[in-house]
Amino acid sequence: MRTFTKAIRDALAAETGIDASKLVIESPRDSKLGDFAFPCFVLAKTLKKAPPAIAGELEERVNARLDGIAAKATGPYLNFTVDRATLARGVIEEIDAAGDVYGESDEGADKTVVIDLSSPNIAKPMSVGHLRSTVIGAAIQRLHKRLGYRTVGINHIGDWGSQFGKLVAAVDRWGDTVDLDGDPIKSLLALYVRYHEEEANDPELVQAGRDAFKELESGEDGRVRATWRKLTELSLREFDKIYERLGVEFDLVRGEAFYEPFLDATVDRIVAANITEESEGALIVALDEFGDLPPCLLRKTDGTTLYATRDLAAVFHRWDEFKFHRCLYVVGGDQRLHFRQLKHVLTRMQLDWEPRMEHIDFGMLRLPGGKMSTREGRVVFLEDVLDRAAEEAQKIIAAKNPDLDASGEVAEQVGVGAVVFNDLKRERVKDIEFDWDEVLSFEGDTGPYVQYTHARLASIGRKAAAAGEGSGTPDWAALEDAAPILLAIGRYPDVLTAAARAAEPSQVTGFLIAFCREVNSWIAAARVLGQSEGVTGSRLRLVNASKSLIANALGILGLSAPQEM
RNA sequence: GCGCCCGUAGCUCAGCUGGAUAGAGCGUUCGCCUCCGGAGCGAAAGGUCACAGGUUCGAAUCCUGUCGGGCGUACCA
Structure with missing residues (x-):
C-alpha cells in the first residue's frame, strides 16, 4: 500500500517542487471520489491561483507520471484511484507475505519502552477500575512490541x-x-x-x-x-x-517495596541537586515556578517517605537500568498533578530525559451512585464482571450454537473479550460510568461482534477447503467491490504506528470495528463459494486476509479470535 | 477559590496534523434466513458540534471568555 502512496507523493513532488515527505495525503470524504486525496490549498499562496484551478492543472501532468493510478481533480482536491486489480493483488500479497506479524516495523529497533501498568494495591480486590490500567497498558505494550521496540511491562504493585x-x-x-x-x-x-x-x-x-x-x-x-x-x-x-483470564503477563512484578532500598539514595540525589528545602518540618521540592504548583514532598515530618519519593526512586532505577526511550505510566487521570510534580522535579534536576517520562492517563470509572470507593465498600469486583460476561456468552452459545465443542472455553473468550474491548473502545481520557447492560452487550460496537466476524470468515474458509474450492488463479479485478476493505488492510500498519505513538488503543478498536462493518457488508453481498474459479479464488484470498487481519488486531488488544462461537 | 480533564443525534461514542455534504453503535420504525453463521445485513427518522467572541481562503478541530460535569489541590496512594 505504501508503494501506492509513495508513487503519488513522488509524482506530486516532481510537479510541485514540494518535498515528498511534506505532502499531505489524506482519504477523500466519500470513498467514491477516490482512494487518496491531495488538498491543493497549500499551493494556492505560492502559485497565486485558486485551488480548483491548481487541481485541474495538476491532474493531467500528474497522470502522465503515474502508472496504474488515476488522478482526477474534484474541486480543490486532486483525488487518486488505484487500479482495482493492482490494489487487490498488492494489498493481499503484502499481508500474506507478512503473515501474523503484518504491521510490524523496525521503528523501535534498539529502543526500550518501559510500561508501568495495572499496579493494583495489595489487600484490595481488583475492581473494574484496575481493569483499565491493565488492559490499556497491556495493549500499549503489545503495540510497541509489534513496532520492534524492546518492551518492559512492570506491575508496580501498591505494597507499601x-x-x-x-x-x-x-x-x-x-x-x-x-x-x-x-x-x-x-x-x-x-x-x-x-x-x-x-x-x-x-x-x-x-x-x-x-x-x-x-x-x-x-x-x-x-x-x-x-x-x-x-x-x-x-x-x-x-x-x-x-x-491469567485477561491473558496479561508482566516482565517484572516490582512493588513499591522493591524500591525501598533505594529511597535514601534517591533523596540524597535530589538533595545533592540543591533543589530541596525544609518546610513545616517536611523535606520538599518547591514547584511554584511551574504555575504555583503545590510542592513535591519527599519526607514527612516523621521522616518516612511518600508515594512521590517511591515513584522518583522507581523512575531513577528504571532510567539507570534501561535508558528507556519512553517510560509510560498507565495510571488514572486523578493522578495528573502527581505526575506533573514528578516531571517538574526531574526538570529542576536538569535531567534531559524528563520528556521521556509520560503519564498515560485515563478517565475515571464511576458507578451510577458516584466514585468507587474501596473504603466504603462501594466497588464492582472485576472477577464478578468477568464471570457474568462469560455466563452471558454461554447462554447465547446455548441458544445459537448448541453443538459447539468446548463451548465453555469459547464463552470465556467471548465474555472476557466483551469486557476488555469495551474498556478499550473509547478514547482513554473519557470518564466511564459503569453500566452492566453495556458491558454485557454483544452486539454492535463490541468485542463479540469482531470475534463473530472472525468466526464467520473462518467458517467460509473451512467450507471452501471441504469443497476443494478457491485454489484457482485469482481474478483480482473481481474484488472491485471490496476496495474499502483492501484500503483498510493497507492502512493498518499506519494505524498501529499512530496508536503506539499516542498510546491510544482506541485507535485500534475504532479501526477494527469499521473494518468488520465493511467485511460484514461485503460478505453479505458477495458470495464466495460456487462462483467461477477466478472469482471464488480472489474472494477467498480476501476472506483469509481479512480473517488474518482481525486476529492480528484482536491479538494486540488482548482478545482471543475463536474459529467458532 | 485555583489548576487540570471532558462537553458532537434520546443514550454511548468516532471525526486522522485546521479541509469536500459532521459519521457509527445502542434505542425507535420498516425490510432481509429455499442462498458460505441473523452475535449478521439493508433502509428510515434523529444535529444550533454546550454558549459567545476571535484567528483565516476555510473551525467540531486552534485562541480567549462564559456555563455545565469530572478530577485534583502539603505530609493517603
Whole structure:
C-alpha cells in the first residue's frame, strides 16, 4: 500500500517542487471520489491561483507520471484511484507475505519502552477500575512490541505506604475474626473497611497503624514485616488468577517495596541537586515556578517517605537500568498533578530525559451512585464482571450454537473479550460510568461482534477447503467491490504506528470495528463459494486476509479470535 | 477559590496534523434466513458540534471568555 502512496507523493513532488515527505495525503470524504486525496490549498499562496484551478492543472501532468493510478481533480482536491486489480493483488500479497506479524516495523529497533501498568494495591480486590490500567497498558505494550521496540511491562504493585501499617494493625486486632487463608482478599477488605470505620474514635488504633508502618519502613524483620509479607503473597496469588483470564503477563512484578532500598539514595540525589528545602518540618521540592504548583514532598515530618519519593526512586532505577526511550505510566487521570510534580522535579534536576517520562492517563470509572470507593465498600469486583460476561456468552452459545465443542472455553473468550474491548473502545481520557447492560452487550460496537466476524470468515474458509474450492488463479479485478476493505488492510500498519505513538488503543478498536462493518457488508453481498474459479479464488484470498487481519488486531488488544462461537 | 480533564443525534461514542455534504453503535420504525453463521445485513427518522467572541481562503478541530460535569489541590496512594 505504501508503494501506492509513495508513487503519488513522488509524482506530486516532481510537479510541485514540494518535498515528498511534506505532502499531505489524506482519504477523500466519500470513498467514491477516490482512494487518496491531495488538498491543493497549500499551493494556492505560492502559485497565486485558486485551488480548483491548481487541481485541474495538476491532474493531467500528474497522470502522465503515474502508472496504474488515476488522478482526477474534484474541486480543490486532486483525488487518486488505484487500479482495482493492482490494489487487490498488492494489498493481499503484502499481508500474506507478512503473515501474523503484518504491521510490524523496525521503528523501535534498539529502543526500550518501559510500561508501568495495572499496579493494583495489595489487600484490595481488583475492581473494574484496575481493569483499565491493565488492559490499556497491556495493549500499549503489545503495540510497541509489534513496532520492534524492546518492551518492559512492570506491575508496580501498591505494597507499601502507611496503609500497610493500618492493615497490619487491623490484622493484629481482628485477624482471627476473618478467614484470611480461605478468602484473603475479601477478608482483608473487611478489615480495611473496619479500620476506617473505627479509627475516628480510637486513637490507639491510629497509633498502632503508624507504629507498624514506621517499623515496616525501618527495615526491621520482625512480626510486622512477616504479616506484610504474608498479605502480599496472598494478594498476588489472587491477582494472578485475573491476569491469567485477561491473558496479561508482566516482565517484572516490582512493588513499591522493591524500591525501598533505594529511597535514601534517591533523596540524597535530589538533595545533592540543591533543589530541596525544609518546610513545616517536611523535606520538599518547591514547584511554584511551574504555575504555583503545590510542592513535591519527599519526607514527612516523621521522616518516612511518600508515594512521590517511591515513584522518583522507581523512575531513577528504571532510567539507570534501561535508558528507556519512553517510560509510560498507565495510571488514572486523578493522578495528573502527581505526575506533573514528578516531571517538574526531574526538570529542576536538569535531567534531559524528563520528556521521556509520560503519564498515560485515563478517565475515571464511576458507578451510577458516584466514585468507587474501596473504603466504603462501594466497588464492582472485576472477577464478578468477568464471570457474568462469560455466563452471558454461554447462554447465547446455548441458544445459537448448541453443538459447539468446548463451548465453555469459547464463552470465556467471548465474555472476557466483551469486557476488555469495551474498556478499550473509547478514547482513554473519557470518564466511564459503569453500566452492566453495556458491558454485557454483544452486539454492535463490541468485542463479540469482531470475534463473530472472525468466526464467520473462518467458517467460509473451512467450507471452501471441504469443497476443494478457491485454489484457482485469482481474478483480482473481481474484488472491485471490496476496495474499502483492501484500503483498510493497507492502512493498518499506519494505524498501529499512530496508536503506539499516542498510546491510544482506541485507535485500534475504532479501526477494527469499521473494518468488520465493511467485511460484514461485503460478505453479505458477495458470495464466495460456487462462483467461477477466478472469482471464488480472489474472494477467498480476501476472506483469509481479512480473517488474518482481525486476529492480528484482536491479538494486540488482548482478545482471543475463536474459529467458532 | 485555583489548576487540570471532558462537553458532537434520546443514550454511548468516532471525526486522522485546521479541509469536500459532521459519521457509527445502542434505542425507535420498516425490510432481509429455499442462498458460505441473523452475535449478521439493508433502509428510515434523529444535529444550533454546550454558549459567545476571535484567528483565516476555510473551525467540531486552534485562541480567549462564559456555563455545565469530572478530577485534583502539603505530609493517603
